[in-house]
Amino acid sequence: MAMIExxxxxxxxxxxxxxxIPWIGGITxxxxxxxxxxxxxxxxxxxxxxxxxxxIYVHVPAAWMAMFCYTSLVISAGVGLIWKHPVAxxxxxxxxxxxxxxxxxxxxxxxLWGKPMWGTWWVWDARLTSMLVLLFLYIxxxxxxxxxxxxxxxxxxxxxxxxxxxxxxxIIKFSVDxxxxxxxxxxxxxxxxPSIHSSMLIPLLLMAVGxxxxxxxVLLIRMxxxxxxxxxxxxxxxxxxx
Amino acid sequence: xxxxxxxxxxxxxxxxxxxxxxxxxxxxxxxxVTSVRTLKENRAILNSLEKxxxxxxNPPNSVNPEQQN
Amino acid sequence: xxxxxxLVRRDLNLASRQGFDNFMVVAFFVLAVVLFPxxxxxxxxxxxxxxxxxxxxxxxxxxxxxxxxxxxxxxxxGSLELLVLSPVSLEILVxxxxxxxxxxxxxxxxxxxxxLAVLLNMEIEGFGILITxxxxxxxxxSLLGAVGAALVLGSRRGGVLLxxxxxxxxxxxxxxxxxxxxxAISGYPMKAQLLIxxxxxxxxxxxxxxxxxxxxxxxxxx
Numbered sequence: 001m002a003m004i005e006x007x008x009x010x011x012x013x014x015x016x017x018x019x020x021i022p023w024i025g026g027i028t029x030x031x032x033x034x035x036x037x038x039x040x041x042x043x044x045x046x047x048x049x050x051x052x053x054x055x056i057y058v059h060v061p062a063a064w065m066a067m068f069c070y071t072s073l074v075i076s077a078g079v080g081l082i083w084k085h086p087v088a089x090x091x092x093x094x095x096x097x098x099x100x101x102x103x104x105x106x107x108x109x110x111x112l113w114g115k116p117m118w119g120t121w122w123v124w125d126a127r128l129t130s131m132l133v134l135l136f137l138y139i140x141x142x143x144x145x146x147x148x149x150x151x152x153x154x155x156x157x158x159x160x161x162x163x164x165x166x167x168x169x170x171i172i173k174f175s176v177d178x179x180x181x182x183x184x185x186x187x188x189x190x191x192x193x194p195s196i197h198s199s200m201l202i203p204l205l206l207m208a209v210g211x212x213x214x215x216x217x218v219l220l221i222r223m224x225x226x227x228x229x230x231x232x233x234x235x236x237x238x239x240x241x242x
Numbered sequence: 243x244x245x246x247x248x249x250x251x252x253x254x255x256x257x258x259x260x261x262x263x264x265x266x267x268x269x270x271x272x273x274x275v276t277s278v279r280t281l282k283e284n285r286a287i288l289n290s291l292e293k294x295x296x297x298x299x300n301p302p303n304s305v306n307p308e309q310q311n
Numbered sequence: 312x313x314x315x316x317x318l319v320r321r322d323l324n325l326a327s328r329q330g331f332d333n334f335m336v337v338a339f340f341v342l343a344v345v346l347f348p349x350x351x352x353x354x355x356x357x358x359x360x361x362x363x364x365x366x367x368x369x370x371x372x373x374x375x376x377x378x379x380x381x382x383x384x385x386x387x388x389g390s391l392e393l394l395v396l397s398p399v400s401l402e403i404l405v406x407x408x409x410x411x412x413x414x415x416x417x418x419x420x421x422x423x424x425x426x427l428a429v430l431l432n433m434e435i436e437g438f439g440i441l442i443t444x445x446x447x448x449x450x451x452x453s454l455l456g457a458v459g460a461a462l463v464l465g466s467r468r469g470g471v472l473l474x475x476x477x478x479x480x481x482x483x484x485x486x487x488x489x490x491x492x493x494x495a496i497s498g499y500p501m502k503a504q505l506l507i508x509x510x511x512x513x514x515x516x517x518x519x520x521x522x523x524x525x526x527x528x529x530x531x532x533x
Contacts, residue, residue, distance in 0.1 A: 036263075051253035058266045101269055109262040116258050136479040143475055147466035156529045157462045161476060164458055164522055168480050171511070175483035179490070214270060218277055225281035228288050235291045 008085045010227045017220050024217045031210030038203035052116045057203055059109040061211040062102045063127070066134055069099025069215065073141070074166040077159035086230075087223070089155040092162070093145055094222040098215055100138040106131050126180040130173055137165045314399040318407035319414075326415045332377075337419045340373040344427045355432045362431035363441065363492035369427075370420050370445065371481050374452045377416050378477070379470045381408055381460040382527065392531055401524040409450075409457045409520065417449035433496075440495035440505075447508045448488045454512075454519035455480050461526035483511060 039057035046053035073095040080089035110128050111121050122128070145158040252259045326333060347365050351357055385391040394404050424445055425438055433441070459477035463469040491504035 040263075045253060050255060052255040052258060054252070054255075054259050055262045058262050062266065098273065101273055105266050105269060108265060112258045112262050116255055133479050133482060136475070140476040140479065143472055144462060144466070147463070147468065147472055149467070153465065153529070153532075157466070157526060160458075160522060160526050160529070161462055165480070167518070168483075171483050171514075172479070175486045179486045214274075218274055221274075221277045221281055225277060225284050228281065228284040232284060232288050232291060235288070235295070239291075239294075 008083070008087055010087055010090075010230070013087045014224060014227060017224065021217065021220050021224075024213055024220065028210055028213040028217050031206050031213060035203050035206035035210050039207065043200050043203050044197075052113065053200075055109055055113040056200070057207045059106060059113055060204060061208040062109060063106040063131060064208055065211045065215060066099060066103040066106050066131060068212070069095050069102060070134060070137070070166070070169070073099060074162045077155075077162040081156060081159040081163075087227075089159075090223050090226045090230075091219065092159065093142075093155065094219055094226060095215075096138055096142050096145065097222070098218055100135065100142065102211070102215075103131060103135045103138055107135065124180060126177050129176050129180065133172055133176070134169075137169075141165070314397075315403050315407050318399075318404055319410050322408060322411040323414065326411060333415045333419065336373050336377050336416050337423050339376055340369050340420055340423055341427060343369040343372060345430065347431070359432040359434060362428060362433040363437060363489045363496075365431060366424055366427055366441065367448075367485050367488045367492075370424070370449065371452065371478065371485060373420055374412075374416050374449060374456060375474050375477065377412065378453075378456040378460045379463075379473055381412055381457060382464055383460070383469070386464050386530070391527065395528065395531060401527060402520045405457060405461070405520040405523045405527070409453050409523075412457070413450050413453040417445075417453060420449065421445045433492075436498070437492045437496045440501060441492050444488045444491045444505065444508065447505060447512060448484045451484050451508070451512045451515050452481060454515040457523045458519050458526065461523040461530065464527065464530040484508065487511075 035057065039054060043054070043057075045051045073092050076088045076092040076095060079085050080092055107128065110131065114123055114125075114128070115121050118125075141158050141162055144161050145154045148154040148157065250256050250260070344365055347361070348358060351361070382391060385394065395401055397404075421442055424441060428438055428441060456473075456477055459473045459480075462476065463473050466472060487504045487508050491501040491508070494501035494504060
């Protein structure tokens with residue numbers, strides 16, 4: 001509680017965030033660099049899917065980030081709504097744009113992977129369909145966020161929508177799985193440990209860490225930018241009043 | 243040692259793999275570049291506005307001007 | 312409870328004065344379904360195969376149509392502010408509004424549905440279950456829609472925005488509604504689908520009026 005309030009001041013937030021940005025950028029580039037090298041040169045081709053399995057290293061991290069970003073969007077929107085926390089409201093709005101891009105990338109790479117695997121660009125596979133619905137949830141959030149002349153109202157209304165959407169996600173997921181029983185079981189996060197070989201798992205995890213730090217990197221830059229824009233608006237208003 | 247052309251071919255799947263990596267890279271670089279550019283623009287505007295008022299501006303606890311209405 | 316019935320009666324009265332508006336929703340529903348044979352061809356086999364899905368999708372769209380007006384008239388003329396200030400809890404008032412929406416939209420759709428099922432050549436085994444499924448499913452649509460209608464109050468381009476927000480949330484109802492009818496037609500048990508839809512309804516019944524009330528309060532804050 002006290003910690004949440006501590007970072008509600010945008011200036012204090014920026015004082016802490018700004019020095020971190022280059023470090024986060026460095027970690028992002030390092031992880032993605034090593035991850036890409038391992039993914040493209042070192043990791044073996046799959047005995048069934050051949051070289052096309054290399055798409056996993058950009059598809060799966062994007063899909064994970066799509067879900068991770070929605071979770072962090074709901075948490076920031078909730079904090080913003082309950083504690084009237086301006087920094088959290090900005091975090092929710094900026095997370096939405098980044099998350100929507102990851103969702104789009106997951107759909108696109110999934111479709112490009114599907115062409116050699118299933119022989120068609122799009123199948124109504126349970127996971128692709130859930131991703132598509134998630135993309136609509138992101139678009140709805142962004143549309144509602146920017147639909148009001150008063151930015152404050154947009155932040156509140158879209159925060160409520162994000163939470164309604166979050167309660168609905170398991171229900172939608174369950175319905176889509178029911179509707180499409182052709183669904184393959186998720187193979188990395190399992191109770192009995194990962195089932196894919198470490199020569200693939202290490203680049204996959206490196207890429208996932210790289211994507212996560214990329215999100216953090218861009219998020220902090222965008223939040224800095226949004227806070228600066230807020231100061232500009234306030235200053236201009238004062239000029240107009242003076 | 244693999245040759246460049248066989249590497250690009252990716253066992254016949256190059257046409258699917260490279261667009262995946264390429265579009266992912268393009269979109270991620272694009273969102274990074276536009277974010278940094280807006281940040282620089284906003285900072286420049288804020289600096290020139292602060293120069294006009296001759297004092298740095300630190301609002302107490304607010305970001306959106308609407309909040310104060 | 313007395314207030315609840317009073318409010319339902321007030322809104323039903325208001326709705327009956329705009330009798331033609333309610334008729335238009337049903338007309339849209341019928342017209343949307345009738346367009347399908349022109350689109351996919353008049354072959355009875357194909358129409359029977361897609362009938363349940365077409366009727367359900369058209370029902371979603373039709374109930375979407377009248378949602379925008381759910382709170383808007385009261386918001387614009389200021390009576391929503393008075394209702395918020397009244398001693399009755401806002402959640403109950405929202406629930407009354409949702410009831411009226413279902414009575415003026417969901418119920419007419421259910422009455423029109425068998426006629427459309429005939430037009431689309433649906434197997435006779437599906438009729439009863441189609442109506443049962445609509446009875447369980449359409450109240451959930453009204454409940455979810457009320458949250459969306461409350462969220463877009465005072466926004467620019469409310470109507471299109473509302474459908475963008477709410478249609479993804481309608482997907483589970485659509486999936487199980489259609490699946491129940493298809494199961495009944497092919498002679499499989501469909502109790503599970505109906506029970507799941509009932510669970511959706513029971514989940515939405517307390518949560519949606521609450522979320523809509525929160526949204527209405529924040530829309531009136533300024």
